[in-house]
Amino acid sequence: MGNYLIFKSVFMLLALIGAFGYFFKKVTRLYKIMMAVDGEPKPFLDQVARRVKVVFTDVLGQTNVRRKFAPGLAHTLIFFGFLAIQPHSFELMIQGVIPVFHVGYIFPGIYTSYLFVADILSFFVLVGFAYAIYRRLVLKPDYLTMGMDANLIILFTSIIIISFHFINAFQTLIAVGEDGFSYAGAFPISGIFASVFNLGALSQSSLLIGYEIFYYIHIGTILGFLIYIPGSKHLHLLAAAPNVFFKRMGMEKAIVKTDIENEEAETFGLGKVSEFNWHNVLNLYACTECGRCEELCPASNTGKPLSPKKIIHDFKVDLLNQSDLLLNDKKHEILPIIREDSEISKDVLWACTTCRSCEDICPVNNEHLDFIFEMRKYQVLMEADFPTEMQETFNNMENQANPWGFSADSRADWCKDIDVPIMAEKQKAKVLWFVGCAGSFDDRGKKISLATASILNKAGVDFAILGPEESCNGDTARRAGNEYLAQMMIQQNVETLSQYKFDMILTGCPHCYNMIKNEYPDFGADYKVVHTADYFDTLIKEGRLKINAKDFGKLTFHDSCYLGRWNNIYESPRDILKKANTGSLVEMDRSKAKGFCCGAGGARMFMEETIGKRINNERANQVVESGATMVASACPFCATMLNDGIMETNKQIPVKDIAEIIDEATD
Numbered sequence: 001m002g003n004y005l006i007f008k009s010v011f012m013l014l015a016l017i018g019a020f021g022y023f024f025k026k027v028t029r030l031y032k033i034m035m036a037v038d039g040e041p042k043p044f045l046d047q048v049a050r051r052v053k054v055v056f057t058d059v060l061g062q063t064n065v066r067r068k069f070a071p072g073l074a075h076t077l078i079f080f081g082f083l084a085i086q087p088h089s090f091e092l093m094i095q096g097v098i099p100v101f102h103v104g105y106i107f108p109g110i111y112t113s114y115l116f117v118a119d120i121l122s123f124f125v126l127v128g129f130a131y132a133i134y135r136r137l138v139l140k141p142d143y144l145t146m147g148m149d150a151n152l153i154i155l156f157t158s159i160i161i162i163s164f165h166f167i168n169a170f171q172t173l174i175a176v177g178e179d180g181f182s183y184a185g186a187f188p189i190s191g192i193f194a195s196v197f198n199l200g201a202l203s204q205s206s207l208l209i210g211y212e213i214f215y216y217i218h219i220g221t222i223l224g225f226l227i228y229i230p231g232s233k234h235l236h237l238l239a240a241a242p243n244v245f246f247k248r249m250g251m252e253k254a255i256v257k258t259d260i261e262n263e264e265a266e267t268f269g270l271g272k273v274s275e276f277n278w279h280n281v282l283n284l285y286a287c288t289e290c291g292r293c294e295e296l297c298p299a300s301n302t303g304k305p306l307s308p309k310k311i312i313h314d315f316k317v318d319l320l321n322q323s324d325l326l327l328n329d330k331k332h333e334i335l336p337i338i339r340e341d342s343e344i345s346k347d348v349l350w351a352c353t354t355c356r357s358c359e360d361i362c363p364v365n366n367e368h369l370d371f372i373f374e375m376r377k378y379q380v381l382m383e384a385d386f387p388t389e390m391q392e393t394f395n396n397m398e399n400q401a402n403p404w405g406f407s408a409d410s411r412a413d414w415c416k417d418i419d420v421p422i423m424a425e426k427q428k429a430k431v432l433w434f435v436g437c438a439g440s441f442d443d444r445g446k447k448i449s450l451a452t453a454s455i456l457n458k459a460g461v462d463f464a465i466l467g468p469e470e471s472c473n474g475d476t477a478r479r480a481g482n483e484y485l486a487q488m489m490i491q492q493n494v495e496t497l498s499q500y501k502f503d504m505i506l507t508g509c510p511h512c513y514n515m516i517k518n519e520y521p522d523f524g525a526d527y528k529v530v531h532t533a534d535y536f537d538t539l540i541k542e543g544r545l546k547i548n549a550k551d552f553g554k555l556t557f558h559d560s561c562y563l564g565r566w567n568n569i570y571e572s573p574r575d576i577l578k579k580a581n582t583g584s585l586v587e588m589d590r591s592k593a594k595g596f597c598c599g600a601g602g603a604r605m606f607m608e609e610t611i612g613k614r615i616n617n618e619r620a621n622q623v624v625e626s627g628a629t630m631v632a633s634a635c636p637f638c639a640t641m642l643n644d645g646i647m648e649t650n651k652q653i654p655v656k657d658i659a660e661i662i663d664e665a666t667d
Contacts, residue, residue, distance in 0.1 A: 005099055012096030012219070019223035026230035027238065030285065033323050038331070039270075039277030042256070044246040051245050059241045064363040068292065071135065074128040081125035082157060084118040085164050089222060092167070096219060104181035115186040119168060123189040125161045129154055143291030143300070143309070149232050150289075156225045163218035169194035170211035175204055236288045240364045243286035246279060247365035251568050254519040255373050258483045260381075268483065269377030271338075273319040274331045280371065284316040286364040293358035293368065298597040298619075299351040303612020306351035308358035308368045314343040315371060337375065347611060349375055350387055354479055354602030355561040360593055376481030390480055393606040398485055401471040401492070402437040403606055412467035414439075414446040420453050421464040428501035431456070431463035434516065436509035437472050438636035444643065445636035451663040452508055452532060458666055459544040463506070469496045475511040478519070480603035487523075490515075494525040508532040508659060510562035510635045511601075517567070531563060533634045536662055537572040540579060550665050552581040552656075556588055556628035558619070558642060559595035560635035573634045573658050580665035588626045596622055598633075598641035605637055620645030623653060634658050 057063050062079060066072030094101045104111045132154060136146060168190030171183045194200060202210065229237060258268050267275065276284075293308035294300045300307050318337060319326075325333050337344055349372065358368045379385045396405035412422065423432060433456070438445035456463050471492045478486035493516075497505075505527050507513045517529035539545040555577055563569045570592050577585055590596040599615030609615065620642060623631045631646075631653060633639045643655045 009097050009099070012093070015219075015223060016093060016097070019226050023226045023230065026227075029323075029327075030230060030235070032327060033319065034278045034281040034285070036326050037274055037276040037278060037281060039275050039280065041277040041279040044279065047249055050249060051247075054247070054249075055241055055245050058244045058363075058365070064365070067361065067363075070131065071290075074131040074135075077124040077128035078132075078157070081121040081123070081128070081161070084121040085161070088115065088118055089160075089164070089218065092215065093219060093222075096215070102181055108181065112186050115168075115183070116188065119165070119187040119189045122161050122164055126158065129158055141291070141295065143294040143307075145289050145291060145309075149234075152228070153232070153234055156221055156228070159221045160218060160225065163214045163221065165190045165193045166214040167211060167218055169197075169199055170207050170214065173199055173202075174207050174211060233287070233289045235285050236364060239282055239285035240288070243282050243364050243366070246282065248367065252514075252518045252566065253367075254522060255478055256370070257487075257522045258377060260484050260487060267378065268381045269379070269481070270371065270374035271336050271378040271382060272331075272334045273315065273322055273337060274326055274334045275374075276315075276319070281319065283366045283370075284312060284319060287312045287316070287366055288364060289313060290363065292361045292363065293366075296357040296361055296594060298353055298355055298357070298599065298615045301596075302615050302618050304351040305345065305347045305611065306349075311344060311348060311371070312366060312368060318342070318344075338379070346379070346385070349379065350607065351611070352602050353561070353597045353599055353604050353615065355597035356565040357561075357594070357597070360565045373479065373481070376479070377483050378481075380481035381483060386481065387607045389607055390603065393476065393480075393603075394482055394485060397472050397477055397489065401489065402441055403472065403476050404437065404441050406441045408471075409468050411435075411440045411470055412465065414441075414449055415453060415465075418450065418453055419457060422467045423464040423500050423502075424467065424469060426464045429462050429464040430503045431461055431506050432497070432500065432502040432504070433463050433465045434473070434505050434507040434509075434512050435465050435470065436507060436512040436636070438509060438640075440470070442636060442640065444640045448508060448636050448639065448657040448659050451657065451659040454663045455536065455539075455545065455659060455666065459539045461539075461544075464502075466496060471496070473509075473512045473515040474519075475515045476603045476606065478515075479601070480606075490520060490523050494520065494523050497525060497527070504528040504530055506530050506532060506535055508634070508636070508657070510560040510567070511637070514562045514566050531567075531569060531634070532659060533563065533569055533573040533576065536658065537576050540576065540662075545662070545666050547579050547662075547665055548667060549580055549582045551583050552661060553583045553629035554586055554627060555581050555583060555630050555632055556586050556623060556626045557591070558588075558598065558623070558631055558633045558638055559592055560633065560638050561595070561597050561601050563634055564595055565593060573632070576658055576662060577632055580661050583629075586626050586628055588622050588628075590622055598635075598638040598645075600637040600641050605641075614645070614648075616641040616645035617648050618645075620649050624649050624651050629653065631655050632658055632661060 062072065062076045065075045091103055136144065168187040172187055172191060172194060229235060260268065289309055291309050297306065297308050322334050325331065338346060338349065352372050354369055356369060359366065393403045396403050400406060400408045402408065421429065423429065435449055439449040471489045473493065474486040474489040477489065505516055507516065510531065513529055513531045516527065540547060557573055557577060559570065574585065596619045597615060598619055599609065623642065623646060631642055633642060633655060634657065639655050639657050646653050646655065
């Protein structure tokens with residue numbers, strides 16, 4: 001026995017050094033790749049205390065994972081069970097090298113309590129995996145990758161847990177001397193294993209052999225798992241916590257401002273993997289390929305080639321495939337992301353509506369859109385390569401400051417027959433109403449603007465509009481990658497706004513709202529910005545608007561992506577509708593944070609949709625399925641897209657903006 005223990009000690013020492021050495025070598029390489037890229041992220045080291053708290057709630061608390069109940073519960077069981085066995089497994093590793101080592105000698109009471117809890121929690125890992133297997137073999141959701149990688153992980157971990165229970169079972173039966181630590185009563189589940197397999201009938205020598213066999217299976221599988229992790233999707237075990245720690249703290253976000261006047265810059269945007277920043281790379285490492293982003297993505301759901309999960313995977317594969325060039329200072333040889341043999345095509349890039357459902361649902365807080373926005377910048381600014389229909393849109397915005405190409409001088413013609421003050425004549429007002437291009441030029445949008453003006457006048461609001469001085473907010477150009485044009489329009493608006501005095505900016509367009517509120521501050525224009533949904537709700541609560549509710553029937557509300565997922569405005573429009581309507585308010589299956597895009601975001605309003613099913617038609621079908629007799633929106637783009645989609649269903653379901661509903665329900 002003495003010779004065997006010497007052999008075991010030497011063998012385990014070499015195995016541990018080899019496995020951990022290989023692991024650290026691979027992880028070190030991954031870290032070097034992450035730090036070798038050229039991009040500069042925004043600083044992420046503010047609010048450290050809050051970030052630590054988020055790691056505890058999101059990682060240890062599994063809050064994001066549990067947003068899907070059954071898979072979330074299964075993952076939580078697996079997570080905590082696997083975490084629970086690590087101290088005992090680590091002790092077993094040490095005992096393989098130093099047989100006399102035993103934590104139980106030092107803290108017998110605490111240690112026995114830990115083993116008792118760990119034994120129970122570890123069994124629930126198997127329960128979690130049972131559901132995972134059922135989900136893969138029976139439920140088979142389309143977004144779930146059925147790859148060898150995931151199956152190997154389930155196999156690895158199941159062997160680790162089962163061998164863990166057998167080790168515990170043998171330990172309870174192996175006789176110990178007077179000075180030894182007794183495992184009696186420490187393993188409630190493993191004790192059942194011992195009974196079921198009648199291990200108590202074995203001799204002491206057989207028990208020792210059985211223990212050693214399962215010891216090597218257990219430790220060998222853990223070391224194999226350790227070696228496997230850095231090259232698998234389970235790299236997220238290492239990257240998820242830091243990725244959550246460095247995540248954007250607020251819901252609101254802005255596209256990164258590019259210094260287009262930097263004469264030393266060789267390129268703008270993202271064209272090669274070497275142009276990622278380290279936080280982008282951490283996103284790639286953290287991805288679990290769970291598919292939740294793909295499940296909600298409107299492009300994926302309507303037959304487009306874009307899958308948020310796959311694009312992250314493809315970025316990572318491309319980065320790792322070209323990592324030798326990156327690490328050996330041969331960045332000039334790195335191939336473009338979009339190339340003939342690349343999985344990431346132009347159709348993938350331009351299919352995105354920037355609805356942000358992928359980012360909102362991601363359990364590890366990845367920011368998929370950062371990649372897409374920067375790649376679009378590169379395609380437009382460096383390659384002049386973009387959907388052909390956008391050329392006319394860009395020209396219209398550059399020449400007439402609106403995407404439709406109507407004369408800029410006619411921007412206020414929609415209100416020439418009603419009382420709407422112009423800021424140039426007034427110079428100051430409590431509320432500067434930024435009408436937006438849709439509200440000024442689009443026939444559907446102009447009706448919403450007329451209703452909004454009527455409401456403001458009813459409430460006695462001191463307001464004014466910019467009229468001909470107003471320019472497109474820059475959203476369409478910026479999200480289409482034309483950063484140069486977007487900045488030109490933003491600067492034009494900032495200069496105009498700075499001439500006047502006002503307390504707040506009001507807008508009924510979520511795209512105007514998001515741009516001016518979240519992206520204009522980077523250009524020196526930090527104003528209080530309010531969407532009409534919130535403002536009208538306030539006017540009603542203050543008694544400045546008197547509601548005489550009407551029967552609008554069975555209403556449902558469509559959440560605008562840029563109002564909801566981008567800015568967390570979900571309740572105020574619903575509060576308004578409940579007060580204005582004597583009928584009922586029903587929710588679609590896809591509502592609020594899981595709301596389905598209308599298809600117009602990300603400049604898609606001005607691009608042709610030729611692949612798969614039209615997104616607005618899919619959303620219209622969801623409206624029909626809700627049983628609603630009217631659908632309300634809070635965005636002029638959404639109103640147009642929904643109306644066009646519903647026309648394709650042959651159903652007579654009117655689409656009204658909340659402004660139109662309030663105008664009808666107030667005196």
